[in-house]
Amino acid sequence: MNDGLGFAAPEREWGFSLRRTSAIVLRHYYLLRSSWARVLELAYWPVINMTLWGFMTVFLVGQSSLFAQATGLLLAAILLWDVLFRSQLGLGLAFLEEVWSRNLGHILVSPIRPYEYIAALFVVALMRVLIGVGPAALLAWGLYDYSIFTLGLPLLVFFVNLVVLGWAIGLAINGLILRFGLGAESMAWMALFVLAPICGIYYPLSVLPEWLRWIAYAIPASYVFEGMRAVLIEKTFRVDYVVVAALLNLVYIAGGVAAFLYCFRAARRRGLILQIGE
Numbered sequence: 001m002n003d004g005l006g007f008a009a010p011e012r013e014w015g016f017s018l019r020r021t022s023a024i025v026l027r028h029y030y031l032l033r034s035s036w037a038r039v040l041e042l043a044y045w046p047v048i049n050m051t052l053w054g055f056m057t058v059f060l061v062g063q064s065s066l067f068a069q070a071t072g073l074l075l076a077a078i079l080l081w082d083v084l085f086r087s088q089l090g091l092g093l094a095f096l097e098e099v100w101s102r103n104l105g106h107i108l109v110s111p112i113r114p115y116e117y118i119a120a121l122f123v124v125a126l127m128r129v130l131i132g133v134g135p136a137a138l139l140a141w142g143l144y145d146y147s148i149f150t151l152g153l154p155l156l157v158f159f160v161n162l163v164v165l166g167w168a169i170g171l172a173i174n175g176l177i178l179r180f181g182l183g184a185e186s187m188a189w190m191a192l193f194v195l196a197p198i199c200g201i202y203y204p205l206s207v208l209p210e211w212l213r214w215i216a217y218a219i220p221a222s223y224v225f226e227g228m229r230a231v232l233i234e235k236t237f238r239v240d241y242v243v244v245a246a247l248l249n250l251v252y253i254a255g256g257v258a259a260f261l262y263c264f265r266a267a268r269r270r271g272l273i274l275q276i277g278e
Contacts, residue, residue: 055197055207072150074202075140076228079148081201082133083159084221085192087166088173090128091121092188095174114264118257121174122167129163151228154237158224161242164249165220166192168256175263200225220245220252 098104107117141147149155173187198212199221205213216222223245230238 055203072146072232073229075144075146076148076151076232077201077225079133079137079140080158080162080224080228081196082136083129084162084166086129086132087125087163088170088192089166089188090132091125091167091170092173093128094121094124095170095177096188099177114261115257118171118260121171125167125170126163129166151231154227154231154242157242158228161220161224161245161249164253168249168252171253171256171260175260178260178267179263195219195221198222204229218248220248223248 095104098107137148151158169192170188173191176187198208198216199219200208200216201221205216205222205226208216223241227238227241227245230236230241
């Protein structure tokens with residue numbers, strides 16, 4: 001491997017032409033027809049938003065007594081969710097930046113080993129989380145007189161579990177991009193949100209249908225948000241939730257690393273790293 005990545009930018013041509021316009025439409029039709037990830041993205045956001053806020057409505061209708069604590073509950077949930085989201089997206093963007101700048105090939109032909117590159121992605125993702133969530137936490141304190149740090153020591157445990165889960169998901173998605181090219185890039189933006197209605201960010205898992213609850217039990221973030229509500233409402237730190245989340249995260253991070261390395265080796269064998277693109 002001795003070349004960088006490369007994909008040509010389209011040339012612009014001014015002036016209206018129905019023929020040219022139809023050609024672009026046809027091009028996108030073929031693109032959608034050949035890419036399940038793009039088709040999935042079209043229906044993804046409406047379904048996720050409807051599901052998420054629908055469950056939240058069901059919860060709030062029957063829990064009016066919690067409205068007095070709603071500010072703390074919702075702000076803590078939002079900030080912790082952002083930790084998970086920024087961790088996953090930060091790791092994904094660190095990888096995609098190299099793809100977009102056509103630098104990935106140069107990095108991977110250097111002496112750096114795959115696990116060293118993964119470790120570097122972890123650090124960059126953590127930096128992005130701290131830079132992104134820190135100002136939001138300060139803004140919550142300034143605007144709403146609420147500090148996420150009132151959670152105390154449990155906050156650190158929640159933070160670590162969410163960051164590790166974000167790393168695991170981000171690595172798996174980066175592996176997909178290596179294997180299938182930038183046609184799978186949209187997964188970096190939307191994959192995590194499929195968990196949002198399931199892991200109980202704004203409402204307890206008891207709101208979910210029983211069959212969906214069993215899926216939630218397999219997600220580490222579910223135990224983090226349940227633990228957060230236990231601290232804020234019951235004033236109790238549920239150690240059992242933390243232990244289960246940590247054990248699940250060990251499985252997730254091992255799976256994420258394995259998926260990335262597998263896709264990396266497959267892409268290298270097939271010569272896909274230097275050809276990554278749409």
